[in-house]
Amino acid sequence: MRREPGPPRVLALCVPELPLQRARRARERREGDRPLAVVAEGRVLHCDADARREGVRAGETVAEARAACGRLETVPVAPAADQAALRALAEAVLSLAPAIEVAPPDALLLDASAAHLASGATGRRPLDEHARGEAERALARQVLAVTEEMGWVARAVVACGRAPARALASHGREPIAVVAPGELTRALAGLPLEALGLEASVAARLRALGVRDAGALARLPPGTLGHRFGPPGVRAARLARGEDDAPLVPYAPETLPEEALELEAPAESAEPLLFGLKRLADRVAARLAGRGLGATRLRLVLALDPRGEERVHITLAQPTASAARWLVPAKEHLFSLRLPGAVTALRLSAEEVAAVEPEQLAIGDRPEAVAALEGVLARLAVRLGDGALFAAEPVERYRPEGAYRAVPFRPPRARAGTVDGVVATPRPTRLLAAPELVVAEGEGGRLTALRVGGRARAVLAWEGPERLRGEWWSSPFDRDYYRVRLDDLGDCWVYRDGADGRLWLHGFFD
Amino acid sequence: MSAGAQHQLVVARLRDEIRRLERRPARRDGSVPCGRAEVDHLLPGGGFPRGALTELAGGPASGKTAVALALFAALGPETLAAYVDGRGELYPPAAAALGVDLARLLVVRPASAAGGRHEPALAVLWAAEALLGSGAFAAVAVDALPVRGLRGADAVARRLQSAVEKGGAIGVWLAPLRSGLRLPAAARLELAAAPGGIVARRVDRLAGAGGACDAA
Numbered sequence: 001m002r003r004e005p006g007p008p009r010v011l012a013l014c015v016p017e018l019p020l021q022r023a024r025r026a027r028e029r030r031e032g033d034r035p036l037a038v039v040a041e042g043r044v045l046h047c048d049a050d051a052r053r054e055g056v057r058a059g060e061t062v063a064e065a066r067a068a069c070g071r072l073e074t075v076p077v078a079p080a081a082d083q084a085a086l087r088a089l090a091e092a093v094l095s096l097a098p099a100i101e102v103a104p105p106d107a108l109l110l111d112a113s114a115a116h117l118a119s120g121a122t123g124r125r126p127l128d129e130h131a132r133g134e135a136e137r138a139l140a141r142q143v144l145a146v147t148e149e150m151g152w153v154a155r156a157v158v159a160c161g162r163a164p165a166r167a168l169a170s171h172g173r174e175p176i177a178v179v180a181p182g183e184l185t186r187a188l189a190g191l192p193l194e195a196l197g198l199e200a201s202v203a204a205r206l207r208a209l210g211v212r213d214a215g216a217l218a219r220l221p222p223g224t225l226g227h228r229f230g231p232p233g234v235r236a237a238r239l240a241r242g243e244d245d246a247p248l249v250p251y252a253p254e255t256l257p258e259e260a261l262e263l264e265a266p267a268e269s270a271e272p273l274l275f276g277l278k279r280l281a282d283r284v285a286a287r288l289a290g291r292g293l294g295a296t297r298l299r300l301v302l303a304l305d306p307r308g309e310e311r312v313h314i315t316l317a318q319p320t321a322s323a324a325r326w327l328v329p330a331k332e333h334l335f336s337l338r339l340p341g342a343v344t345a346l347r348l349s350a351e352e353v354a355a356v357e358p359e360q361l362a363i364g365d366r367p368e369a370v371a372a373l374e375g376v377l378a379r380l381a382v383r384l385g386d387g388a389l390f391a392a393e394p395v396e397r398y399r400p401e402g403a404y405r406a407v408p409f410r411p412p413r414a415r416a417g418t419v420d421g422v423v424a425t426p427r428p429t430r431l432l433a434a435p436e437l438v439v440a441e442g443e444g445g446r447l448t449a450l451r452v453g454g455r456a457r458a459v460l461a462w463e464g465p466e467r468l469r470g471e472w473w474s475s476p477f478d479r480d481y482y483r484v485r486l487d488d489l490g491d492c493w494v495y496r497d498g499a500d501g502r503l504w505l506h507g508f509f510d
Numbered sequence: 511m512s513a514g515a516q517h518q519l520v521v522a523r524l525r526d527e528i529r530r531l532e533r534r535p536a537r538r539d540g541s542v543p544c545g546r547a548e549v550d551h552l553l554p555g556g557g558f559p560r561g562a563l564t565e566l567a568g569g570p571a572s573g574k575t576a577v578a579l580a581l582f583a584a585l586g587p588e589t590l591a592a593y594v595d596g597r598g599e600l601y602p603p604a605a606a607a608l609g610v611d612l613a614r615l616l617v618v619r620p621a622s623a624a625g626g627r628h629e630p631a632l633a634v635l636w637a638a639e640a641l642l643g644s645g646a647f648a649a650v651a652v653d654a655l656p657v658r659g660l661r662g663a664d665a666v667a668r669r670l671q672s673a674v675e676k677g678g679a680i681g682v683w684l685a686p687l688r689s690g691l692r693l694p695a696a697a698r699l700e701l702a703a704a705p706g707g708i709v710a711r712r713v714d715r716l717a718g719a720g721g722a723c724d725a726a
Contacts, residue, residue: 369645372645373590376644383636384618388637389617390616390617390619391614391616391617392603392606393612394602400603403603410613411590412613412614426604427601427607428601429575429601429604430601431601433599460705486571489569490569490570490703491571491703492571507601508570510568510571510573510575
């Protein structure tokens with residue numbers, strides 16, 4: 001696509017009153033919830049609708065707020081947690097834009113230059129103004145859908161330049177707005193001076209001069225603000241004129257996602273836990289999906305009343321970012337738990353992840369079989385333990401008992417056509433964990449029978465030896481293996497130990 | 511950033527929807543030959559019937575495990591198989607040598623990992639029932655432990671039959687000659703090693719068992 005001159009197209013996603021939303025989002029809504037306010041330095045920063053109805057206002061002191069509303073619940077502002085929440089949201093929308101900047105305290109800035117790709121266009125032909133606007137609007141809808149799924153209410157504005165887009169998103173009313181390049185100055189004109197990032201004192205001085213909004217500031221001749229208002233004044237005037245070429249600073253997540261939820265009331269059965277877990281799973285899954293990842297192992301931590309916690313590890317047969325698929329084994333684990341106390345909170349995190357290809361349904365594909373697989377694996381793991389079920393992976397070792405290792409059962413989507421690990425030499429289908437000592441019986445130097453399990457069995461035929469030796473650096477072994485057909489038993493795998501010459505039964509060709 | 515990745519959330523949701531709407535039952539008709547003529551020709555329909563149990567009885571080196579693995583290798587390339595390893599003796603390199611895709615073979619060793627919490631024979635039966643009834647595996651072989659003297663063995667056998675009919679898998683019961691469990695199997699073969707292969711003998715067929723074994 002042709003690169004256009006001027007400021008880049010940016011989608012600004014603003015989460016209004018993010019600290020308040022975060023506090024609400026971290027707990028389940030319940031009947032009789034008290035009005036809530038987020039406070040900082042003794043003053044109300046944000047308050048919810050219930051608090052406002054009772055007369056609480058942002059900016060007043062906590063004492064004043066409590067005087068207006070005795071039931072008011074206050075939570076302190078937590079900038080670090082707010083930033084973490086923003087980063088989590090950025091992960092969830094990561095796949096929707098080539099670059100995303102986390103812009104604290106309440107915004108994400110997405111590169112909207114590739115909006116047409118999100119709506120399925122190829123990008124080979126330049127788009128006209130109308131088509132580009134539609135593509136940007138579609139992108140904004142997608143971003144808001146993911147945001148809503150993550151439990152946030154937000155506004156999205158697409159405009160030229162990061163600061164103008166953000167200013168419009170922060171002070172807009174509509175959930176979605178797309179501002180064409182030629183309309184930016186007019187769109188900005190109605191914004192208050194505070195939307196341009198000016199300090200209150202500078203804004204007050206400008207107002208005293210009759211400059212009441214961004215439009216009035218933009219109309220001032222360039223170069224007249226520097227000596228009176230310094231760099232902030234110049235920056236604000238440029239912003240008011242829609243001049244911002246600064247590139248985005250892309251965010252690259254480094255940690256695996258984790259989400260937490262406080263339960264409405266301590267839960268003593270699995271059903272309310274599942275309800276909360278589903279919400280957490282949706283959020284973690286959205287964050288993984290945004291990064292093109294799927295979980296292969298999850299950790300669920302249940303906080304217990306009054307103290308302590310229970311950890312559950314959920315292993316998945318295939319990497320997936322489908323929360324519904326996680327819930328199948330999660331249910332098995334939850335229903336099998338015997339907890340010493342009620343559960344007060346849940347924390348779900350992805351412990352192991354893998355890249356996932358976009359999923360395609362094929363004719364003959366049975367998606368319900370995948371759920372069935374996850375379900376039965378979870379039931380087996382819960383009852384028998386994780387170590388009881390595995391897939392075998394060949395290992396290049398001469399020592400027979402070390403020629404494979406157990407790995408988690410994660411069948412590939414399709415077989416490549418060849419089978420790995422095929423060995424040319426026949427091997428017994430059963431290998432004894434502890435080889436059994438056998439005694440040879442013979443006549444005139446000829447082997448006639450082997451005494452196995454206290455009973456002599458005639459040797460009908462034998463092949464060998466196949467010499468296997470090695471591992472001199474750790475625990476050396478030296479064995480001559482024979483395939484021996486014994487009367488009334490069948491083909492056995494017997495070796496002569498090079499160390500002492502004794503014979504051992506090691507397996508059966510069953 | 512690929513367009514496909516951008517739609518992943520939507521696709522995942524659609525898959526869940528489809529899963530709910532399309533409760534297509536697992537394929538449960540016909541039979542699958544294992545490729546060992548001496549066994550296949552004794553089985554109803556010329557192979558191991560889906561949705562039913564087939565019992566292979568024999569000594570420790572009779573060749574019954576090799577028959578089960580040959581059946582796994584004969585399944586389609588996309589299918590999954592499970593082996594309940596009651597004795598913990600299955601040697602996977604041998605399975606690979608017989609053409610089994612190890613990545614698609616689930617091995618379950620109930621006794622070794624149960625940590626002594628469960629009676630091994632019971633744990634094997636429980637795992638077998640869970641796998642046979644899951645509908646996730648095309649074939650499930652069970653290396654069963656002797657259950658002589660086990661209370662409720664008949665009820666267990668009925669539950670196994672019900673599970674295999676529900677899940678539609680091919681159930682292969684590998685048992686010693688005197689296992690103590692009377693299974694309602696579609697067919698019971700006794701196997702023994704012989705020069706150059708195995709000899710198989712059809713010894714029993716219980717009325718009303720299995721059923722879906724006519725079409726090959």
